[in-house]
Amino acid sequence: MIQSTTSKPVRIGTRRSKLAIVQAEGIRDQLKKLNPSLSIEIETLHTAGDRDKVTALPEINAKSLWTTELEEKLTSGELDIIVHCLKDMPTKIPETCEIAAIPPRDDPRDALIVQSCLPFKTLRDLHEGAVVGTSSVRRSAQLSRLYPHLRFANLRGNVETRLAKVDNPDSEYTCMIMSAAGLERLGLDPRIDQYLGSKDGGIFHAVGQGALGLEIRKGDVEMQKLLEQLGDRKSTLACLAERELLRTLEGGCSVPIGVETEWVRSDELKMAAIVVSLDGSESVEDTIVTKIENYDEAGKLGRDMAASLISGGAEAILKAITTNRPSKD
Numbered sequence: 565m566i567q568s569t570t571s572k573p574v575r576i577g578t579r580r581s582k583l584a585i586v587q588a589e590g591i592r593d594q595l596k597k598l599n600p601s602l603s604i605e606i607e608t609l610h611t612a613g614d615r616d617k618v619t620a621l622p623e624i625n626a627k628s629l630w631t632t633e634l635e636e637k638l639t640s641g642e643l644d645i646i647v648h649c650l651k652d653m654p655t656k657i658p659e660t661c662e663i664a665a666i667p668p669r670d671d672p673r674d675a676l677i678v679q680s681c682l683p684f685k686t687l688r689d690l691h692e693g694a695v696v697g698t699s700s701v702r703r704s705a706q707l708s709r710l711y712p713h714l715r716f717a718n719l720r721g722n723v724e725t726r727l728a729k730v731d732n733p734d735s736e737y738t739c740m741i742m743s744a745a746g747l748e749r750l751g752l753d754p755r756i757d758q759y760l761g762s763k764d765g766g767i768f769h770a771v772g773q774g775a776l777g778l779e780i781r782k783g784d785v786e787m788q789k790l791l792e793q794l795g796d797r798k799s800t801l802a803c804l805a806e807r808e809l810l811r812t813l814e815g816g817c818s819v820p821i822g823v824e825t826e827w828v829r830s831d832e833l834k835m836a837a838i839v840v841s842l843d844g845s846e847s848v849e850d851t852i853v854t855k856i857e858n859y860d861e862a863g864k865l866g867r868d869m870a871a872s873l874i875s876g877g878a879e880a881i882l883k884a885i886t887t888n889r890p891s892k893d
């Protein structure tokens with residue numbers, strides 16, 4: 565249990581979406597339960613990424629849109645902790661900040677939601693020309709490859725907005741793809757028609773999907789000790805391996821890369837990853853299983869996977885994409 569040394573409350577910052585708030589409240593409640601004397605406040609911020617709801621993500625293309633303003637407040641001392649969706653955190657974070665902990669990861673898979681008035685239950689059931697709402701090239705590229713009968717249209721906004729757009733009977737969308745974890749946290753999982761993992765649906769999720777990243781000022785020992793209580797070793801190692809893969813491949817641009825990590829036996833991590841061309845016509849894929857006991861080994865797995873994908877031809881795919889500047893997610 566951590567006792568508060570001063571009467572100063574711990575300030576948690578997050579984005580102003582319903583999902584971000586639910587996540588921050590979850591972290592606050594867990595911290596309160598473990599440290600009842602602690603006073604905790606949540607501050608929500610309308611970030612640049614939230615403000616621009618019109619531009620398609622492939623065009624604005626800056627992952628830091630969601631994080632920069634919060635990190636400025638963290639650095640200046642106005643906030644002590646930021647609760648992020650890990651997948652929204654750029655792989656390079658500011659010098660003044662660090663990830664203190666990654667709590668147990670929720671379901672990292674993507675999920676299909678079909679327009680409420682339609683009877684379809686899986687991607688295979690969808691008719692020729694059915695429109696999938698997603699602004700993620702990772703999703704559309706992988707799906708084009710496996711389901712050439714589908715079409716894709718940009719769909720932006722927070723989770724509830726997207727769902728409302730799809731359910732509108734006049735909408736152009738037949739269905740949409742979202743993260744299972746996001747839907748579950750909002751109590752919307754009853755709407756999930758199909759889970760899309762490699763074993764079902766065939767696509768790999770985004771780096772860090774389904775996990776939270778708890779960011780603090782670098783070297784803030786008090787916050788390190790506090791958040792240590794919430795960290796999960798296996799989720800952390802798996803996510804760090806995924807983030808190192810992305811960091812190695814991205815080289816300044818965004819990459820449609822899908823990944824899946826799974827602990828096999830107690831200390832071996834299995835990582836499968838794919839890099840796909842935007843139209844799904846080309847792809848490179850590999851799977852590595854290796855013993856992981858610490859952060860260094862997790863990082864090495866990510867780099868080894870990146871090297872393997874490059875030697876399998878990922879470079880040509882990535883070069884073509886750099887000129888188009890799409891978004892990862």
Ligand SMILES: NCc1[nH]cc(CCC(=O)O)c1CC(=O)O
Binds near residue numbers: 649741744773
């Ligand atoms: N791309 C935006 C985003 N960032 C995090 C989540 C949900 C939570 C998570 O998967 O970690 C979502 C929504 C989605 O992709 O469907």
